[in-house]
Amino acid sequence: MPAIVDKQAKRRDIVKHAADVFARSGYHESKMQDIATVADIGKGTIYEYFRTKEQLFLAVYDAWMSDYESLIRERVDACPDAMSKVDAIRDSAVEFYESRAEQAPLLLEFWAHALRTDNPAFLERITRTRTFLRDLGMNLTRELVDAGWFTEVDARAFADLEAGISDGVFLAWVLEGRSFPLDKAFTFRQSVIGLGLLAPDARALLSEKLGSKLKRGM
Amino acid sequence: MPAIVDKQAKRRDIVKHAADVFARSGYHESKMQDIATVADIGKGTIYEYFRTKEQLFLAVYDAWMSDYESLIRERVDACPDAMSKVDAIRDSAVEFYESRAEQAPLLLEFWAHALRTDNPAFLERITRTRTFLRDLGMNLTRELVDAGWFTEVDARAFADLEAGISDGVFLAWVLEGRSFPLDKAFTFRQSVIGLGLLAPDARALLSEKLGSKLKRGM
Amino acid sequence: MPAIVDKQAKRRDIVKHAADVFARSGYHESKMQDIATVADIGKGTIYEYFRTKEQLFLAVYDAWMSDYESLIRERVDACPDAMSKVDAIRDSAVEFYESRAEQAPLLLEFWAHALRTDNPAFLERITRTRTFLRDLGMNLTRELVDAGWFTEVDARAFADLEAGISDGVFLAWVLEGRSFPLDKAFTFRQSVIGLGLLAPDARALLSEKLGSKLKRGM
């Protein structure tokens, strides 16, 4: 009769502590012993749950991105209309990144690692989130076009651009030591793009407000 | 009688070969011995020119970004007007990234490393290029506003957004295995932003052309 | 109500599966987990029957050699006269080694281990079989001398030589990838020794037959 412990719960616990250590020290500087110590378990125990350090790294990223996807999905589903979904996505991104600011540099390391390793699971995990965001963005874009808010646009290209911009803004935020408010940057971004895509009628309605935002900057 | 060798030239030679090795294998997987072998010199010789592996890494990044800055500066200076400068910057970015596609993942590693290391020189070097691009973008934005092409906009915020978008598109390009043409993505980006910023007169002039680009996507 | 299991039977079962694993992978490469898996029991269960991996190794060897001794004893006891006993021993050895050819390298590991470990039980177990074979050989030698087949010879020295030769031939057989028929090698050995020990009268009787065997080799 084995001890009544939830293997999944323990696994999650390890991932949580590993995320802390990885976030603080980076992948290469984090030692398995550090993680074990922080998780208050033996070094060997980690290997009962993860075959290698690399697998643990993947699990940390996976947990992070799964949370991210869940958060957005939840928020978006609660929105009554397309325009508020746009805001919900923006807010989710900002909130999420800010709440995990310390872990942010780890993203870069993960991406870099994904591009080097032979293990295809890394790029696959990245693709999953990208696909999730792309599908979300495409549907939303089509809704906005159909509703007459947006002019005709290639939904896939636009969704990818949106995602790319988000990553770029996030990257700038991290590399500049988070010296500007992330939410302001996202709002500014939205104003520029909004103005670009708005259909003539919608533009007439909103141009004054968006124009003043352009002038204000972040 | 020692051979008459230019210390600076030899230094550059080491950096060049180090860049190749780092690009192929990544920072952590690249061994000083590999670099020495590729550069056809003794392992100890590298240390006559660089105190540590980290310093060499910095030198590689520095050389890369200096080239990048020079290229853009050269191209922009050759442009007669603001609108062609916009194209020149876009083309330079695309061309540069594409010509060094193999080295691209190294950028991520560099950024990740810069965010971890105690050595401030890394973030400083990053900032230098960012400042260079920001200044360029701000001046150009102001020119476009003054010339009546662009509506009023906070030049700094817009320049940063432009830079961020470039990074984001580049990131997407790399992470998706360079599965789409980078130049098309940059052109699409320009169309969206252009439509957003164009002043009413300019918009009237260009809206048809830009609108069709939106529909085409990448 | 626990299942009615014979502790001794379970112990034997573990030894049997351990022998398989040890034989396949060698002592150091065999993991307790492998053995438990093959025996279809929990890892901890092995420790209910054996204090250490080393003890289990000893048990495997013990079982093997006990079987060997039983086999020889049985065969020899069934023989009506000394000469047929000689054949019985030879056949038993050949048969036994051949039937366990896969396990043969393990013998070497066992002997090597016995010579290193502090645990005296290993050398003791080896000695037991050696003593068994020596006694058997000495009695047989004396019988052959008394019956007039053999010339006068120091029975102990001769018995040990016989045992040593068997081990040596077996060793050669194993190290040469079992590339020659073991039985032929044993027969050849017997011819050489036979010719050496035969008393004049017996020699006259058998010399032609043995001489032709010498010429044929193996």
Place this chain on the structure above:
Amino acid sequence: MPAIVDKQAKRRDIVKHAADVFARSGYHESKMQDIATVADIGKGTIYEYFRTKEQLFLAVYDAWMSDYESLIRERVDACPDAMSKVDAIRDSAVEFYESRAEQAPLLLEFWAHALRTDNPAFLERITRTRTFLRDLGMNLTRELVDAGWFTEVDARAFADLEAGISDGVFLAWVLEGRSFPLDKAFTFRQSVIGLGLLAPDARALLSEKLGSKLKRGM
């Protein structure tokens, strides 16, 4: 200008000390650190000369057997006739084994390892010595037959038997804690075989002497 050190000499020095450590503790119990300490060098230095611990093990065995082969070759070449060559080989074997008695158990470990590892170099090295001894034995046997000392015999089978007997006697000597004099055992072996192989004329000449040796045992 590199330091003037003889790489081959240093390599031999490492092998010598590794042989000591391996002999004392066995392969698995010997740690690279132990060897480095005994050789009075850094642990990493060993890896400048040997890719793995396994390679070092092979080098130790190779050195040992090369010495053995040289010794026998030298002694045999110095002999004027076939009969004295027989004695020379026997004496060389005895002397060699005795002088390296401490290293003897390592042989077993080496053989065991050779039978397990994927690296074919191990069995190849074993085969080289076996072939050397076989060729030597075959030539000698033929000489003895041609000279009329020996009766007709398959030279190859007899040479292999001789080698096998030597190994077996050595094995017994080691496993019995070297409790009997090795030279006496080899002499006894020779008497038995000699009596078996001698041609009638030679037998008449030597039978008394050999017969008394048989009675004396070891």
Place this chain on the structure above:
DNA sequence: GATGAATGAGCTTTCATTCAT
């Protein structure tokens, strides 16, 4: 009795850096 989750000592191997030549 049976189990397997937990453990941590201990291993081989790597590699940035040094420094004598």
Place this chain on the structure above:
DNA sequence: AATGAATGAAAGCTCATTCAT
């Protein structure tokens, strides 16, 4: 200036053994 032999700290991972259930 150039070299490469020497180094040893360090790290990921293994696995025999324990013990709470």
